[in-house]
Amino acid sequence: MLLSTKGDYGVRALIDLAKHVGEGPVQRAEIARRRQIPESYLDHLLAQLRRDGYLRSTRGPGGGHELAKASDEITLLEVLESLEGSLVPIECVNEEPGSAAGALCGQQWVWQDIYTLMLERLGGTTIADLVEHENQHEQRFAATYKI
Amino acid sequence: MLLSTKGDYGVRALIDLAKHVGEGPVQRAEIARRRQIPESYLDHLLAQLRRDGYLRSTRGPGGGHELAKASDEITLLEVLESLEGSLVPIECVNEEPGSAAGALCGQQWVWQDIYTLMLERLGGTTIADLVEHENQHEQRFAATYKI
DNA sequence: TAATTCACGACAAGTTGAGTCAAGATTCTA
């Protein structure tokens, strides 16, 4: 498994914030409830995302978190790398080919290919895209309800 | 990290066996030495690969391991799944879309896409392909040596 | 000042990764 819950929860939180942009700060507890994330764990994730500049937070009554950038300027890739660290599928993809890996293993190039595809996909998808998908999903759900 | 050393070592071993096909059984110790794998660990991996039918082994003096199939009929995908278990990048890719994941997260579809690409690549690459790549690599290496 | 909300670090239980080791089974050769 490449992704732990950290990345998943973190993205969920950012989607939530993106959906409530312009409504003032959103509280941790609210995000946690809506997205089903343990609040005291979400704590750490929001802190990390703040440190990396994806959101800003204010303390005190009426405080909370809000996006620090436009949701279409935050790619899935950055967020996941912020929370999970590098997403390399196997360690040697960063080493230059022709080093030990090339001589001993011979599958390095396959994983470099796959990694490149991954980076393209994740780098080309923004939080705004995810929100849009979610909205469409909700509309479909509402439609089947009406029928 | 998606892959542990298990998958990597296992593939190395199969490549080694593929290169010595037709020369009788190859001993564990030899594979371990050539491919730099701890022998007593390689142990478990070969056992698993034998159970899943990718190689056969004989005991006693002169014994060892050999491929049980043609090297171009063993895909990287099967081998890795045999050794690592499922290669899903995140757990929910197998759940039907529209379940909890769709409502809470909204990034499921991205990972399903990536997973599909991964399966195509890994399923379309055989041990024979890896051996060929390795041979080409060696030739290039020899060439730069001559110059 | 009291209440609210985030910030940060310590801690803990469970799982996984990466091996190691030893006892046993099988086969070959002398």
Add this chain to the structure above:
DNA sequence: TAGAATCTTGACTCAACTTGTCGTGAATTA
């Protein structure tokens, strides 16, 4: 039949990571 060579299997270890929980403290507002 006695070794010797090989694979087979399961138990065991050690460290790191995951997924949290808690408690204290800091900032802000009313």
